[in-house]
Amino acid sequence: MTHVALFDYGAGNLHSLKKGIEAGGARVTVTTNWDEALDRDALVLPGVGSFGAAVQGLGEQGPRVRRALEDGLPCLGICLGMQLLFPSSEEAEGAGIGFLPGRVRRLRARTVPQIGWNDVVTSSDPLLEGVGDALTAYYANSFVCDVESDQEAHVVEARSEYKGDEFAAAVRKGRTWGFQFHPEKSSLPGLRILSNFILEVNT
Numbered sequence: 001m002t003h004v005a006l007f008d009y010g011a012g013n014l015h016s017l018k019k020g021i022e023a024g025g026a027r028v029t030v031t032t033n034w035d036e037a038l039d040r041d042a043l044v045l046p047g048v049g050s051f052g053a054a055v056q057g058l059g060e061q062g063p064r065v066r067r068a069l070e071d072g073l074p075c076l077g078i079c080l081g082m083q084l085l086f087p088s089s090e091e092a093e094g095a096g097i098g099f100l101p102g103r104v105r106r107l108r109a110r111t112v113p114q115i116g117w118n119d120v121v122t123s124s125d126p127l128l129e130g131v132g133d134a135l136t137a138y139y140a141n142s143f144v145c146d147v148e149s150d151q152e153a154h155v156v157e158a159r160s161e162y163k164g165d166e167f168a169a170a171v172r173k174g175r176t177w178g179f180q181f182h183p184e185k186s187s188l189p190g191l192r193i194l195s196n197f198i199l200e201v202n203t
Contacts, residue, residue, distance in 0.1 A: 024195035047079025052092030082178030
């Protein structure tokens with residue numbers, strides 16, 4: 001059985017995400033130990049807490065995690081976990097993993113955070129198989145990721161718009177994916193995404 005490490009930054013409830021991954025057919029270990037996390041079949045970076053807290057949880061391990069992703073360790077970053085894949089964030093000081101090119105910025109809207117359901121325009125990425133050309137997903141975020149313009153076409157796999165601000169809803173580089181929304185809270189299509197991730201880990 002595929003064994004997934006779900007990294008715990010020490011902030012938030014990981015229960016629904018753990019259950020969603022297990023429903024996709026994987027065994028899940030919640031851990032704060034990077035040795036253990038990088039020794040599993042796949043790594044999931046959850047969407048709980050703040051960028052500052054996540055950077056503290058990352059510690060000095062950023063270059064090591066980046067090398068593991070570059071070497072092909074399958075990874076799924078959700079909301080904050082997607083943002084941690086980038087070098088830095090306007091939310092807080094500190095360095096992210098730096099695996100994806102770009103920056104994390106605050107939503108350009110009068111009302112933040114974005115909390116609730118929003119439309120997602122999808123692509124043909126394997127993790128989006130079976131969810132249709134568009135889906136409605138659950139968001140809870142004040143910050144979004146801007147991919148460097150010369151890399152957008154190669155990295156961005158889905159988009160959403162909030163009060164006139166368009167942003168990347170999903171990104172991919174190699175065997176690493178990031179979703180700004182929460183698949184574990186996005187009903188059956190979201191659970192299908194988690195299941196698709198496990199299928200990709202096994203290919």
